[in-house]
Amino acid sequence: MPSGNVCAPQDGYSIPVEVSIGSELAAGGRLFVGVVRDISEQKRTEAELRLPLTGLLNRRAFNDEASRLTGLTLRHQRSLGVLVLDVDHFKRVNDTHGHAVGDEVLRQLARTVSGELRDTDLLARLGGEEFCVLMPETGSDGLKRLANRLLEAVRAMVVRLPDVSLQITVSIGGANLRDPPDTFKQALLRADEALYTAKGEGRNRVLIHGEA
Numbered sequence: 001m002p003s004g005n006v007c008a009p010q011d012g013y014s015i016p017v018e019v020s021i022g023s024e025l026a027a028g029g030r031l032f033v034g035v036v037r038d039i040s041e042q043k044r045t046e047a048e049l050r051l052p053l054t055g056l057l058n059r060r061a062f063n064d065e066a067s068r069l070t071g072l073t074l075r076h077q078r079s080l081g082v083l084v085l086d087v088d089h090f091k092r093v094n095d096t097h098g099h100a101v102g103d104e105v106l107r108q109l110a111r112t113v114s115g116e117l118r119d120t121d122l123l124a125r126l127g128g129e130e131f132c133v134l135m136p137e138t139g140s141d142g143l144k145r146l147a148n149r150l151l152e153a154v155r156a157m158v159v160r161l162p163d164v165s166l167q168i169t170v171s172i173g174g175a176n177l178r179d180p181p182d183t184f185k186q187a188l189l190r191a192d193e194a195l196y197t198a199k200g201e202g203r204n205r206v207l208i209h210g211e212a
C-alpha cells in the first residue's frame with residue numbers, strides 16, 4: 001500500500017500516512033474513493049523496536065520474538081537454528097578509517113546478510129559488531145549451509161566509499177535448539193561458544209557447536 005508523509009496545512013506538522021484508493025462504476029461515471037490513514041503510532045512502535053544504524057531488531061524486540069519462536073518450535077517438535085556472526089578485527093576498521101566508515105560497513109553488512117535470508121528468518125544486532133540470525137524450520141545441515149553462504153556473501157562484499165574500498169570477513173558460530181528443557185538462551189550460549197572457538201582458530205570461518 002502506498003505510504004508517505006502529509007503536512008497538516010494549519011500548523012505545517014507532518015505525519016506519516018498510508019493511502020488506499022478504490023474505484024467503482026456509478027451512475028453517470030466512475031466513482032473514486034480514497035482513504036488516508038494516520039500511521040504515526042505504527043511508525044513509533046517500529047522505531048522503538050529497531051536500531052537506527054542498521055534498521056535491525058534491537059535486543060529486546062529480538063528476545064521477545066525469539067521466545068515466541070522457541071515456544072512454537074518446541075511445542076510442534078520442529079527445528080530452529082541460531083547463528084551468531086561477528087566482524088573480524090572490526091576495531092582496526094574504526095582505527096584505520098574512522099567510526100563513520102565503520103558505521104557504513106555495519107550498514108552494508110546488515111543489508112548483505114538480510115539479502116541471504118528467508119522472509120521467515122530473523123536478523124538482529126545484538127550489540128557492537130555482533131549479529132544474530134534465527135532460522136525456523138532449519139536443522140543442522142541447513143544451518144551449516146546458510147552459515148557458509150553468509151560467510152561467502154560477506155567475503156564477496158566490497159564496501160565502496162569515496163576515499164576507500166574495503167572488504168571484511170566474519171566469524172560465525174551456530175547451534176540448533178535441542179529438545180526441552182533446552183531454551184533459546186542456552187542455544188544462543190552454545191552458538192556464542194562456537195563463535196569464540198572460531199575466533200580462536202583464526203577467524204573468517206564457520207563453527208557449529210558440537211562439530212569438530
Ligand SMILES: Nc1nc2c(ncn2[C@@H]2O[C@H](COP(=O)(O)OP(=O)(O)OP(=O)(O)O)[C@@H](O)[C@H]2O)c(=O)[nH]1
Binds near residue numbers: 087089090092101199
Ligand atoms: N563504527 C562503529 N563501531 C562500533 C560500533 N559498535 C561497536 N563498535 C566497535 O567495534 C569494535 C569491536 O572491537 P573488538 O571487540 O576488539 O573486536 P574486533 O576488533 O572485531 O576483534 P575480533 O572480534 O576479535 O576479531 C570496537 O572498536 C568498538 O568501538 C558501532 O556502532 N559503530
